[in-house]
Amino acid sequence: MIGEFFKLLLCVPLIFIAYKTYSIYAIRKKYSHIPGPKTKGILGFYLGNLSEALRYIRGGRLLADMMLDMCNDYGRVFKFQIVDKIVVFTIEPEAVKEVLINQNFPKVPEIYKQVGFPYNERYLGNGLLSDTDFGSWQKRRVLFNHGFQRNILLNSIDELNSKIDMLMMRLRSLADGKTRINLLKEISHAALDIIANIAFSMQVDTINDPSNELNHYVYESLKGFYRQTFEPFLAYNPGEWKWLRSYKIIIRKLRDIGKRHIMKRLLYLQNDNYVPDDILTNLLKNHEDEKFNVDNMVDDFLTFFVAGQETTANTLAFCMLEIGRNPHVFDKLKNEIDSVLGSKSFINNDDLAKLTYTNCVYKETLRLWPPIPEIARISNKDLNLNGYHIPTGSWIEVSTYVSGRFEQYFENPHVFEPERFKYDITNQKINNYTYFPFSLGARNCIGQNLAKLVGRILIAKFVQNFEIILDPAQNFGVIQEATLRPADGTQCFLLPRKN
Numbered sequence: 001m002i003g004e005f006f007k008l009l010l011c012v013p014l015i016f017i018a019y020k021t022y023s024i025y026a027i028r029k030k031y032s033h034i035p036g037p038k039t040k041g042i043l044g045f046y047l048g049n050l051s052e053a054l055r056y057i058r059g060g061r062l063l064a065d066m067m068l069d070m071c072n073d074y075g076r077v078f079k080f081q082i083v084d085k086i087v088v089f090t091i092e093p094e095a096v097k098e099v100l101i102n103q104n105f106p107k108v109p110e111i112y113k114q115v116g117f118p119y120n121e122r123y124l125g126n127g128l129l130s131d132t133d134f135g136s137w138q139k140r141r142v143l144f145n146h147g148f149q150r151n152i153l154l155n156s157i158d159e160l161n162s163k164i165d166m167l168m169m170r171l172r173s174l175a176d177g178k179t180r181i182n183l184l185k186e187i188s189h190a191a192l193d194i195i196a197n198i199a200f201s202m203q204v205d206t207i208n209d210p211s212n213e214l215n216h217y218v219y220e221s222l223k224g225f226y227r228q229t230f231e232p233f234l235a236y237n238p239g240e241w242k243w244l245r246s247y248k249i250i251i252r253k254l255r256d257i258g259k260r261h262i263m264k265r266l267l268y269l270q271n272d273n274y275v276p277d278d279i280l281t282n283l284l285k286n287h288e289d290e291k292f293n294v295d296n297m298v299d300d301f302l303t304f305f306v307a308g309q310e311t312t313a314n315t316l317a318f319c320m321l322e323i324g325r326n327p328h329v330f331d332k333l334k335n336e337i338d339s340v341l342g343s344k345s346f347i348n349n350d351d352l353a354k355l356t357y358t359n360c361v362y363k364e365t366l367r368l369w370p371p372i373p374e375i376a377r378i379s380n381k382d383l384n385l386n387g388y389h390i391p392t393g394s395w396i397e398v399s400t401y402v403s404g405r406f407e408q409y410f411e412n413p414h415v416f417e418p419e420r421f422k423y424d425i426t427n428q429k430i431n432n433y434t435y436f437p438f439s440l441g442a443r444n445c446i447g448q449n450l451a452k453l454v455g456r457i458l459i460a461k462f463v464q465n466f467e468i469i470l471d472p473a474q475n476f477g478v479i480q481e482a483t484l485r486p487a488d489g490t491q492c493f494l495l496p497r498k499n
């Protein structure tokens with residue numbers, strides 16, 4: 001009897017291996033008509049191109065660089081295999097349009113569940129970024145769209161100017177030419193304050209007090225999210241269970257900050273009014289039963305910080321890195337900003353319209369360094385991409401990073417050349433489907449107008465105020481976690497340009 005039981009037990013892994021072998025064989029056959037890198041040997045059959053991907057990562061390069069090399073080798077539509085998944089990748093402009101706009105294919109639930117509910121803890125939950133159900137997402141997106149329109153955001157241009165002035169004052173206090181400054185960190189504090197202020201009328205001063213609890217918990221929660229993405233077996237390691245518990249507590253505390261803030265706003269209480277915990281808890285309970293769901297609102301509260309802070313700050317840190325290593329770009333910026341603004345410190349919409357080169361510098365930064373380099377969708381119908389049949393249920397990936405560095409789309413793609421964006425409407429050189437750092441279609445970035453306003457005002461004020469000297473000891477590498485960021489955070493020394 002026991003012998004039979006062990007025989008049965010031995011059969012389980014064999015059945016599993018047979019099942020996996022057949023399913024990988026079937027999926028490879030399904031996509032065999034699409035070109036792509038070959039896999040090597042028996043291990044390659046099971047792991048696909050995982051070893052190539054790991055080689056890139058270990059060599060300090062990005063997965064997006066691997067895709068770029070593959071595009072050059074296999075064409076603008078190709079496939080690659082990672083374990084039992086086959087991903088179809090394309091940079092063909094018409095295919096990008098088809099996937100993101102015409103077909104509006106849904107997001108891949110497996111990817112977004114990780115940020116929605118890591119380790120079964122509600123983090124961004126079903127917020128705008130992570131909600132993969134089109135119907136429920138669309139209802140909320142319609143509500144939020146209005147507040148993120150450019151003309152509505154311009155009502156907050158005073159607040160934007162004043163937050164960025166606070167950052168300039170802080171940087172001035174460090175601008176002695178000797179103090180090493182991590183610009184990414186400083187800008188990221190300002191980005192948090194701006195999102196809190198513009199999106200939620202919340203007054204926090206992370207620029208001068210980075211130890212505030214909102215900043216602390218957003219930062220720590222993101223660190224945990226990276227760990228779960230890049231260490232898939234972490235939850236199975238008992239040595240990490242203590243960390244896992246503390247990570248869950250951080251998420252709960254962050255959600256609690258959101259919940260309390262939302263309830264205070266709903267109850268028309270002033271931000272600085274102290275509400276005892278027990279009273280607020282009771283009020284929260286009463287409101288849970290009403291027509292709105294506080295948890296969904298907290299999902300979006302967190303989503304705006306998580307989706308907006310890093311992306312905004314990383315872009316600007318890359319921008320300063322490029323300005324620092326391209327003195328001719330810095331000189332041109334100074335000319336434009338000095339002639340448009342002079343010593344004027346308040347930047348309004350008319351000024352922004354005149355800062356055309358500054359705008360090109362911002363765009364060029366996003367061409368080379370898009371914080372979200374790749375986007376994946378899942379096809380819900382058969383389609384034809386560039387002559388290849390793509391079956392229903394395929395993962396399709398597009399990448400502004402790869403398109404932005406593809407020689408046939410951009411001349412001298414590795415050169416930082418803002419002028420390439422200087423075209424008029426009759427001479428449009430850049431194809432919209434080869435440059436899309438804010439994504440395209442229904443699920444594009446809702447915060448892009450805010451990001452662009454903050455970006456251009458911040459660059460203009462920075463150039464007005466400082467000379468930048470990059471720390472020569474700096475590692476110019478790039479890190480890809482949830483977003484792309486400069487590995488060393490843009491380490492530099494600043495000198496004031498004027499008093």
Ligand code: HEM
Nearest residue numbers: 128129307308311312315372437438439443445446447451
């Ligand atoms: C330079 C700055 C930014 C870049 C490059 C950027 C880029 C993107 C991209 C590529 C997406 C699509 C992601 C996907 O399909 O998976 C996205 C979505 C999103 N972004 Fe941004 N973003 C930036 C700033 C912001 C800001 C400032 C906010 C808000 C304060 C924000 C909020 C969001 C939200 C909520 C979504 C999800 C939208 C939806 O699906 O309805 N982003 N962003």
